[in-house]
Amino acid sequence: MTDIQHVSRPFVPPYLLERIASGGSQRLRECARHTLLADRQFRAREGAAHLPQGSSARGQVVRYIYSAGQRQELPGRLVRREGDEAESGDAAIDEAYHGLGATYRYFWEKHQRHSIDDRGMALQATVHFGRDYENAFWDGTQMVFGDGDGELFNRFTIALDIIAHELTHGVIQHEADLVYAHQAGALNESLSDVFGSLVKQYRLGQRVEEADWLIGAGLFTERVAGRALRSMADPGSAYDDPLLGRDPQPGHMRDFVETEDDNGGVHINSGIPNRAFHRLAMALGGHAWDVAGPLWYATLLDERLGRESDFTAFAELTLDNAGQRYGQGSREWTATRDAWRDVGVAVR
């Protein structure tokens, strides 16, 4: 459904002529500005050394929320920090603050993990990043959330699982550090979705059959024909919209998408391991954080999980961990094996 109406559309963008008279000096100014911006970001990424004070008490979260004030600058201005209990009244700031808190609490209470690095690293997030910025990302040190364009996307802090998704990228970076391309990258993405969904389910106290298993529900405005960014239960069904196109996620290896787009399909093929996790959780029933979540967490921390692992390597390790915890042939072990077989990933 490639709509290239714009090819034949009358095209007279005035800004192509803007400032042409001022020529080189303006170009140099522009480029210098962009280079400066990039440099600043590069410095900001030099490492967690530049993060503010973390938490020395295990079980105690330390959060810092900044506002970029619609500019593309990191981290921006500090607007809420740990212990500021009064709501700011700014939805993005308050959602980020509570979302980071809920994510910390899940990892601590369910996996005894003390923040992103398990050593109390400060949780830092910037909201109001850019103008009409319709994205959220992990920059290697902190989380960043745009306000959305209001046309297709709402603000990105609106969905707790999105906040948890970005924070989990930090956890992955400190553990398996899966390469962000092809199957390893799709595993990276899938793990962020899995823990994003787990954080949301835990926060809402949901049993597996009560959870929506969607990623990013609430992000789309009412103008979009879609429910969310992704569906873990039924990959490929999250949206089908004239502007966004159709959800491209497969839920089975026979539909695996070979592509160089999207870092080799990291946000596309993640549908396959996402669905395996959903299958396992549904087969076991109860709360997904009781058995399935800890199995995936143990596998993320497993030293045998290499940076370039593919789906099969990851699946084999989940099965091995299930065997170690519950015994080979146990209900949990069998359900894990069947979940992977259901999505076409060959395991023993």
Next chain:
Amino acid sequence: MNAGTECQPPPLGISSRLSLRREGGIAHFPGLAQPRLVCCDRLGEAQRERLWQLLAEAARCAAAPMATDAVDRRRFHLAIEDAEGRCQWSVELDEQQMPGALLRLWRDHKPLSRG
């Protein structure tokens, strides 16, 4: 700022086409990832010159260091194609490095909104 002449775009002729593609981000939206095309036959000479300057600027900005640990970020792929659709020149850059005017060009060339 590395202004290597080898990364400079070729001159834009009347039959050149610029393809702008954005990819990455927290999800892959096939509709938004479609290349957006700017056909030079619809531009006057001064506009083509201005466009060329912007592409040269993009090439210089692309030389800045990239984030290695960043995930869910977006990137732009710019390419000049000849009349036969052959790629003559291309550059990839982080969205932060993208010159504002080219960003607006990408925005303005989105598929038309539904009626």
